Amino acid sequence: MSRYRLPLAAIILLIATISPSVTGIKSVGAQSPPPYSIKNEDADPAKLAAADSRLRPVIDRYMADLTTLQRYYVVESSPVRRAKLQGFYGEWQKILAGMNFDSLRQDEQIDYILFRNYIEHEVRELDLRGRALDEMAPLIPFSKQIAEYEESRKRMEKIDPGKIAAQLNDLNKQIAALQKAVEAGLLPEGKADPKLPAIRTKKPVANRAFVVTSNLRETLKRWFDYYNGYDPLFTWWNEQTYKAVDQSLQNYATFLREKVVGVKVTEDTAIIGDPIGRDGLLSELAYEMIPYNPEEILAIADKEFAWCEAEMKKASRELGFGDDWKKALEFVKNKYVEPGKQPELVRMLAEEALTFLDKNDLVTVPELARETWRMEMLSPRQQLVSPFFLGGEYIQVSYPTNTMSHEAKMMSMRGNNPHFSRATVHHELFPGHGLQAYMTRRYRSYRSLFGTPFWGEGWSLYWEFLLWDMKFPQTPEDRIGFLFWRSHRCARIIFSLSFHLEKMTPQQCIDLLVNRVGHEVDNATAEVRRSFAGNYGPLYQAAYMLGGLQFYSLHRELVDSGKMKNRDFHDAILMENRIPVEMVRAILTKQKLTKDYKTSWKFYKF
Numbered sequence: 090m091s092r093y094r095l096p097l098a099a100i101i102l103l104i105a106t107i108s109p110s111v112t113g114i115k116s117v118g119a120q121s122p123p124p125y126s127i128k129n130e131d132a133d134p135a136k137l138a139a140a141d142s143r144l145r146p147v148i149d150r151y152m153a154d155l156t157t158l159q160r161y162y163v164v165e166s167s168p169v170r171r172a173k174l175q176g177f178y179g180e181w182q183k184i185l186a187g188m189n190f191d192s193l194r195q196d197e198q199i200d201y202i203l204f205r206n207y208i209e210h211e212v213r214e215l216d217l218r219g220r221a222l223d224e225m226a227p228l229i230p231f232s233k234q235i236a237e238y239e240e241s242r243k244r245m246e247k248i249d250p251g252k253i254a255a256q257l258n259d260l261n262k263q264i265a266a267l268q269k270a271v272e273a274g275l276l277p278e279g280k281a282d283p284k285l286p287a288i289r290t291k292k293p294v295a296n297r298a299f300v301v302t303s304n305l306r307e308t309l310k311r312w313f314d315y316y317n318g319y320d321p322l323f324t325w326w327n328e329q330t331y332k333a334v335d336q337s338l339q340n341y342a343t344f345l346r347e348k349v350v351g352v353k354v355t356e357d358t359a360i361i362g363d364p365i366g367r368d369g370l371l372s373e374l375a376y377e378m379i380p381y382n383p384e385e386i387l388a389i390a391d392k393e394f395a396w397c398e399a400e401m402k403k404a405s406r407e408l409g410f411g412d413d414w415k416k417a418l419e420f421v422k423n424k425y426v427e428p429g430k431q432p433e434l435v436r437m438l439a440e441e442a443l444t445f446l447d448k449n450d451l452v453t454v455p456e457l458a459r460e461t462w463r464m465e466m467l468s469p470r471q472q473l474v475s476p477f478f479l480g481g482e483y484i485q486v487s488y489p490t491n492t493m494s495h496e497a498k499m500m501s502m503r504g505n506n507p508h509f510s511r512a513t514v515h516h517e518l519f520p521g522h523g524l525q526a527y528m529t530r531r532y533r534s535y536r537s538l539f540g541t542p543f544w545g546e547g548w549s550l551y552w553e554f555l556l557w558d559m560k561f562p563q564t565p566e567d568r569i570g571f572l573f574w575r576s577h578r579c580a581r582i583i584f585s586l587s588f589h590l591e592k593m594t595p596q597q598c599i600d601l602l603v604n605r606v607g608h609e610v611d612n613a614t615a616e617v618r619r620s621f622a623g624n625y626g627p628l629y630q631a632a633y634m635l636g637g638l639q640f641y642s643l644h645r646e647l648v649d650s651g652k653m654k655n656r657d658f659h660d661a662i663l664m665e666n667r668i669p670v671e672m673v674r675a676i677l678t679k680q681k682l683t684k685d686y687k688t689s690w691k692f693y694k695f
Contacts, residue, residue: 125457143193144200145535151181151204152538161243164308166222166229166301167236171215178212190684198682199672203539206669210376217369221297227288228298228345230267231260231338235305238312248316250326257330264337268344275348293363295349299342306338358473360595360614362588362621370589373628377543378669378688379635383586386631389693390582393634394605397576404572407565414569418607421569422503431488432464434507435514439484442515445561452520452659458527462518469493474619476504476612480517480549481526500609508570511562512553516574520659521549528663536666542629544667547636550578554641576606578637581630585620589627639670642692647677 158177162170185205193201226232234256241248273287281287290298313331316323343354352359365373370383381389398414405417426434443459446452463483467475472487479485487505489498515521525545529537553571556562562571584598593601595617602613620630640662647653653661658677665673671690675682 140196140533142197142200142533142535144197144204147184148200148204148535148538162240164236164239164305165218166232166305167240168233169236169240171219174215175212178208178215181208182212195679195682196676199668199676200536201684202682202686203536203668203672206376206378207539210372213372213376217365217372221363222301225290225294225298225301228267228271228290228295229301229305231263232301232305234260235309235312239308242312242315248323250320250323253323254326254330257327257334261330261333261337264334264341268341271344271349290349292350293361295345296352296361297363299345299350302338302342302345306335306342309335309338358618360618360621362595363623364589364591365627367590369627370586373626375688377541377628377632378671378690379543380688380691381693383590386582386635387586388695389638390579390631390634392695393638394576394579394583397572397579401569401572401576404565404568408569415607417565417569418573421508421566421573422506424508424566425502425506428489428502431486431505432466434510435464435478435484435486438507438511438514439518441511443519445556446520449559449655451555451655452524452663453656454519454524455527458519458524462523469497472501473615474622476501476609476615478505478510478513478517480522482523484514484517484523497611500611504609504612506570508564508566509573510570511567512571512574515552515556516549520552524663525549525667529666532664533666536668539669540667541636541669542626542632543636543639543670544673545636546629546633547638547640547670548662550633550637551640551644554637555644573607575634577602577608578634580606581620582634584617585627585630588621595621636670639674639690639692643670643674643677646674653677 155177158173162173164170182205185201185208188201190198190201238253267288270286270288271290273281273285274289276287309331313327313335317328317331318324346352346354350361352361367383374381374383374386379386401414401417402412405412405414408417408420410417410420439462443454446454461482465483465485467479467485467487469490469492471485475485475487477487487501489501493501517523522545525548553575557568557571562568580601584593584601587593588595588598598617598620599610599613602608602616603610606613608616619625644658648655648658661677662673665676670692671688674680674690
């Protein structure tokens, strides 16, 4: 994978032409930003070269080769692709096994362990995906034939147009018979014609088959377009048979989605999901270096949730609502700002957070990061999936527009009130995702391959813990805002793991967020939709609280004990990039490592 690097001459020229001093800190959004400046040592070529890992080119080579394979073998349901990847991962495991681990520096040993752990996870994931394909094999018997057409085309093998026409004709009949068999499987036992084979399946498996069928239809079109018109004999034989198969695939995919899954093809807001089961969760936990099983993690969530509920009642009493924290929450939700004022609020909260960080000497926020953060508004459609804020180099803000219904407007304003937002702006900007994004592009960026939400989301949530301890939320309203989000992260563990263990349905997940956390219904629905749409890993929602607890435990071990100062601790974490928190701990504690290192850090006390 190619990466942009400044030439050495350019770095030297840069050093020679800039001022060695760093300008003073100015408030966010200052009208006259300072001229660009950088500390000499930050761009010292010798220092940069010395910090580079000898495993970096190895990791780069791995990624280049893997990307090439994945671009060539694009049909994910193909057994050839699976076999190629199995061989590829096996060869790289041999390469790593042959390395002299003891000759590596500690940072390079960390890279070795991360790389080995990553490949082991890819092997397990390939096996789990294979099992998922095997589970839906009765629903996609045409998969192998379509994959072979595309793979033969890429090998530039000669074709027999007449023979292919006969095959496509048979394929069309196969799809028609297949649909009848699945239709028969929808009937109650004893109602189907005993002479017809019946295929019975689950909704998540059928939805998976719908996606694969749609992708295979695109694969077949790509294959057909390659020859069509360029090979007159191919077109003469196959134009009509291809159109028939294409229509049958479309009809079958629609049938799977609408009749088996029960969702219109045009409806992209439905929540279906695909539970991965306990084995899948254990595989993900091993990769993330979390030494607890799903049941233990659910127990952690329950314990943290109980703490949140007790603190919520304390704040509720201060506001005069007794133990009825839901009334107190309603009171806080209704303190929203008027339309048009949300950007001003977000800017004020960002300035407030930066001032607090500087005053307490908590972490370094570079001047360029302060100058270049910005704000964008989320569209009404984006808010169906992300009803709150999103962060990074710029913060994306949720607030209603004139096109929303009255109910949607009120839910958005209430769900993004100033007291909730006081806990989210610093999470999304500084010291949270905004600072992360800035630092991870500049320090050990090659470790992005090993990126984990336990570091990314865990870091941002950890700051909610630390700022709570430092009395950042001073009023009961602000404490309720912080507690709402901490409760939300507990609920995320409960509903996401329970869903993947097939103990909760999407609707039960929504009900949990509404009844136990206090979410607006639309916001809870959007949260669950986002969780199970397939864009996030199965542990992503659990990673907030668990990763935050890991950093919190590490802070107690190193800062509360007096071994490190806050700024040094936080700066050191940011310079190691997005890696499992257990590996961050190994670095900061200078832990002796072994080639066969296994996770062992029990960071939570029950």
